Amino acid sequence: MKKGIKMKFYNRKRTLLLVVFVLFLFFxxxxxxxxxxxxxxxxxFSTGLTKVIFYEDIGYSFIEKTIFFYAAIPFEKFALLNVQNGFLPRQKGDSLVQRQSDDSTAMVYFKSKNTLYNYDNFFYNEKWLKDWIVDSKDFLKNISEIDEPMYILYMDQGRSFQVLPSIYVVNSVKDLIHELSHYFFGYRVKTSSNDTWHEILAETNSLLFLREVLPKDYLTELELKKTGFYDEPYGQSVISFMERLDFDKEKIFDLERYILNNFDKLDDKSFANLVEIFFKQ
Structure with missing residues (x-):
């Protein structure tokens, strides 16, 4: 009798230890x-091994890092953080302007968020950015309206980039058109890391914009793309796409609106098929 009780106790203890061990490994x-x-x-702060990608404005660089239990990342004005594994993190902070909703987005901190300028649903950190924003918004209406809050930040850095869906760090109005295009093609219509169609459309939009407002810059960009100055898909791939649709702005916008209204996700092969369909129209 006592032996049976001891055996049951031992089995329960072993089961409990196993459950605790499994939970430890999981977390x-x-x-x-x-x-x-x-x-x-x-x-x-983490219960275990956390993989993160972050960008901070001290070193002006993206860094991939594995954190065990705790780490502190210094920044001055701007930082972004993407937690790649585990449960979605709890996110707090007075400077937090965007939360991470899944592993394809990121949380963004901006120290001066309470002093940003505002135009419609756009928030920006330099007063003169309003002209860029007005021009970009009017141009992109050819595709669709942008209704969500958008943060446009000029950081005087070496590159422009976006942290979808709401954060756009830019150096020029051409870059602003390119990055905002990814709100449509990259966020509203998803893509994979191996696809390039969304980059081709974003760069095409920036060229069409230059053709309307800065024709000399447009011709310069065309020449740079033709001579291989840019890595692909930002060079000849863009020219080839525009040639396929006769450099016709309306044909290109028709294609972009069709994609936006009919797809939640698109790959390069399907995009190429669509281009052929619109080419034959």
Whole structure:
């Protein structure tokens, strides 16, 4: 009798230890994560091994890092953080302007968020950016309206980029057209990391914009693309696409509106088929 009771107790204890061990492994490799802000640091607290990609404005670089339990990332004005594994992190901070909703987006911190200028649903950090925003918004109406809050930031950095859906760091009005195009093609219509069609459309839109407002810059960009100055798909691939549709702005916008209204996700092969269909019309 006593032996049977001891055996049951031992089995329960072993089962409990096994459950605890499994839970430990789970939360170690798929951690619960808390991200907050203190002074000039983003602090990451985790139950285990956390893989992150972050960008901070001290080193002006994207860094991929594995964090064990805790790390602090210093920044001055602007930082973004993408937590790649585990449960979606809890996110806090006075400077937080965008939360990470899945592993394809990122949380963004901007120290001066309470002093941003505002035009319609656009928020921006330099007063003169309003002209760029007005021109870009009017041009992109040819595709569709942008109704969500958008943050346009001039950071005087070496490159422009977007953190979908709402954050756009830009150096020129051409770049603003390109990056905002990814709100449609990259966010509203999803793509994979191996596809390039969305980059071709974004770069095409920036060229069409230059053709309307800065024709000399447009001709310069055409020449640079033809001579291989840009890596693909930003060079000859863009020219080939525009040639296929006769450099016709209305044909290109018709194709873009069709994609936006009929697809949630698109790949390069399907895009090429669509181009052929519109070419034959």
């Amino acid at each position: 170690f490799f798929y951690p619960v994560t808390l991200v907050d802000e203190e002074d000039n640091n983003i602090r990451i």
